[in-house]
Amino acid sequence: MHTVELTVDDALDAQVRSVWQRLHAAGLPSLATHRHPTNRPHLTLAAADRLTPEVTGALAGLPVEAVLDGLIFFERAVVWRVMATDALRDLQAEVWRALTGTERNPQHAPGSWVPHVSLALRARDHARYAAELGDLPVARGRFVQARTYDSQTRTVTEVN
Numbered sequence: 001m002h003t004v005e006l007t008v009d010d011a012l013d014a015q016v017r018s019v020w021q022r023l024h025a026a027g028l029p030s031l032a033t034h035r036h037p038t039n040r041p042h043l044t045l046a047a048a049d050r051l052t053p054e055v056t057g058a059l060a061g062l063p064v065e066a067v068l069d070g071l072i073f074f075e076r077a078v079v080w081r082v083m084a085t086d087a088l089r090d091l092q093a094e095v096w097r098a099l100t101g102t103e104r105n106p107q108h109a110p111g112s113w114v115p116h117v118s119l120a121l122r123a124r125d126h127a128r129y130a131a132e133l134g135d136l137p138v139a140r141g142r143f144v145q146a147r148t149y150d151s152q153t154r155t156v157t158e159v160n
Helices: 010-025 054-058 086-098 126-132
Strands: 002-008 042-048 064-073 077-082 116-121 139-150 155-158
Touching: 002 010, 010 064, 010 077, 010 116, 010 126, 010 139, 042 086, 042 116, 054 086, 064 086, 064 116, 064 126
Parallel strands: none
Antiparallel strands: 002 042, 002 139, 064 077, 064 139, 077 116, 139 155
16 A cells, blocks of 8 residues: 655654653653664655656645644544644545545545644553643644655655
């Protein structure tokens, strides 16, 4: 599977990593301990079995504002919600359309997509995470760079 992802500016990257460290220091699983060289705060726009050349053009709207506000708990993940501004929704829809003809993950279809930046995977005790991050502030920055991740080779390619 190939993902199309947006990475954040340096200041917002540091804020997300500080939350990863905070969770780790509290004894909770977090992405702070994920040591793969491609691990960095990002927002996944889409996932497909292959990429199309049109993806590059679809990302022409970068950079876009990033506002992280509030926690979301998925079954085994804790994530920082990304506010879906009009510009971000438009960019994500363009990427989705650029992948027409591929086998796409339906969770990323416009209207189904839940924009977020992951904080912890394999999270079991959501109540502990909620207590630890109850004072999580709104974080602001920009999505500045696009990349793709190939889950088979575990490699990243910068797009723009």
